[in-house]
Amino acid sequence: xxxxxxxxxxxVYIDGDPDxxxxxxxxxxxxxxxxxxYEYRRMLKAWETLDLWEDAEPPAYLRKSILYxxxxxxxxxxxxxxxPAAAVLIITAGIFLFYEGSGLKDEKGLITKTQEPLFQAKxxxxxxxxEEIISNLHILQEKDFYDSLDILxxxxxxxxxxxxxxNKDNEKSSFLESLSV
Amino acid sequence: xxxxxxxxxxxxxxxxxxxFEMLLFRHQRSVYxxxxxxxxDEGEAEDITQEVFIRVYRAAKTYTPQAxxxxxxxxxxxxxxxxxxxxxxxxxxxxxxxxxxPEIASKGDDPSEILSKGQIKERVIKAVNALPENLRIAVIxxxxxxxxxxxxGNILGCSVNAVKLRVHRAKEYLSRELGDLKxxxx
Numbered sequence: 001x002x003x004x005x006x007x008x009x010x011x012v013y014i015d016g017d018p019d020x021x022x023x024x025x026x027x028x029x030x031x032x033x034x035x036x037x038y039e040y041r042r043m044l045k046a047w048e049t050l051d052l053w054e055d056a057e058p059p060a061y062l063r064k065s066i067l068y069x070x071x072x073x074x075x076x077x078x079x080x081x082x083x084p085a086a087a088v089l090i091i092t093a094g095i096f097l098f099y100e101g102s103g104l105k106d107e108k109g110l111i112t113k114t115q116e117p118l119f120q121a122k123x124x125x126x127x128x129x130x131e132e133i134i135s136n137l138h139i140l141q142e143k144d145f146y147d148s149l150d151i152l153x154x155x156x157x158x159x160x161x162x163x164x165x166x167n168k169d170n171e172k173s174s175f176l177e178s179l180s181v
Numbered sequence: 182x183x184x185x186x187x188x189x190x191x192x193x194x195x196x197x198x199x200x201f202e203m204l205l206f207r208h209q210r211s212v213y214x215x216x217x218x219x220x221x222d223e224g225e226a227e228d229i230t231q232e233v234f235i236r237v238y239r240a241a242k243t244y245t246p247q248a249x250x251x252x253x254x255x256x257x258x259x260x261x262x263x264x265x266x267x268x269x270x271x272x273x274x275x276x277x278x279x280x281x282x283p284e285i286a287s288k289g290d291d292p293s294e295i296l297s298k299g300q301i302k303e304r305v306i307k308a309v310n311a312l313p314e315n316l317r318i319a320v321i322x323x324x325x326x327x328x329x330x331x332x333x334g335n336i337l338g339c340s341v342n343a344v345k346l347r348v349h350r351a352k353e354y355l356s357r358e359l360g361d362l363k364x365x366x367x
Contacts, residue, residue, distance in 0.1 A: 008349070010349075010352075011345065011348055011349035011352045011353075012345060012349070014352070015323075015330075015348075039356070041360075042356040042360030042361065043352050043353070043355075043356040043360060045356075045359070045360050045362075046352065046355040046356040046358070046359035046360040047324070047352060047355065047356075049301060049305055049359045049362065050305055050309070050320075050324050050325075050355070050359075052298065052301055052302040052305050053218070053302060053305045053306055053309070053325070055210060055211075055214045055325075056213070056214060056217055056223075057210070058209055058210055058213040058214075058226075058227070058230065059227065062209070062213070062227055062230060062231070063205060063206075063209060065231060066205060066209075066230070066231050066234045066235070067201075067202065067205070069231065069235055070198070070201060070234075070235070070238050071198075073235065073238065073239075074196075074198070
């Protein structure tokens with residue numbers, strides 16, 4: 001091992017070379033070489049002198065300041081979750097109360113205020129028509145009804161109503177007979 | 182039994198503030214000193230220490246222990262320190278060669294002069310601060326934080342041989358600056 005090799009290995013040797021064989025080669029060289037030995041002592045001294053730069057004590061307020069920032073961060077973090085959750089809850093409750101309070105709910109689901117009268121009128125009309133038809137069925141058994149029809153047929157200004165039958169009286173009586181049966 | 186750093190991190194993950202306080206108490210000093218020695222500025226070291234622990238707290242949720250906790254912690258410190266220096270440089274607009282070791286004021290002083298402990302400490306600080314950033318961080322991590330070459334390599338993102346080379350170059354420079362000082366060096 002020559003001087004240049006030793007010079008290159010001095011740093012590792014100072015740190016404690018894990019390669020014991022290399023370390024003993026450096027040691028052998030240092031014993032016999034004054035220049036390398038001087039270089040080694042100089043480097044070792046410089047490295048050990050660094051110990052004079054002791055640890056500084058961090059200021060007392062630094063710890064408090066970090067903990068304060070963490071606390072603040074934690075609060076902001078929980079607010080970030082809570083605010084949207086609260087907003088969703090309020091909106092949902094608002095919608096629920098609005099529909100529940102206005103009574104616009106039926107079996108088919110929610111219907112709007114503008115649709116309601118139309119829906120109700122349609123429903124009423126259906127019910128009234130059915131009842132009317134049933135209650136007026138007895139007309140078909142009354143003679144006056146057919147007399148009225150005859151009168152209507154004879155009116156001139158109703159061109160669509162024509163006389164399709166010749167024996168009107170016979171047919172009328174047979175029809176009445178069938179109803180009465 | 183005292184909780185390990187990794188156990189404390191998993192407690193922080195669950196929202197345990199006491200665990201964070203313990204972790205802070207354990208590492209605040211070393212983080213502050215690493216930043217302070219590297220930047221040689223108390224104010225900046227305080228800012229970086231704060232930022233490091235805020236990041237640790239934020240990262241607790243996603244933290245997965247892959248290496249030693251301190252390796253991860255010092256990587257954050259190193260990154261923030263380099264960012265601080267980069268910001269400073271871009272503000273100053275001064276071209277700096279990362280590998281060149283500048284001459285320092287102590288060069289012209291009389292080497293035979295016997296110095297006090299305080300004076301030697303000043304020389305030490307000057308010499309370390311005169312080192313290029315890549316060498317300086319390697320020296321600080323190895324010498325002052327007591328890390329191995331492997332750990333330093335993990336933090337700096339380089340091989341063990343690269344770390345050895347950096348430390349060797351730094352030692353050569355430091356032995357020129359501090360090796361001949363006379364006085365109380367211990």
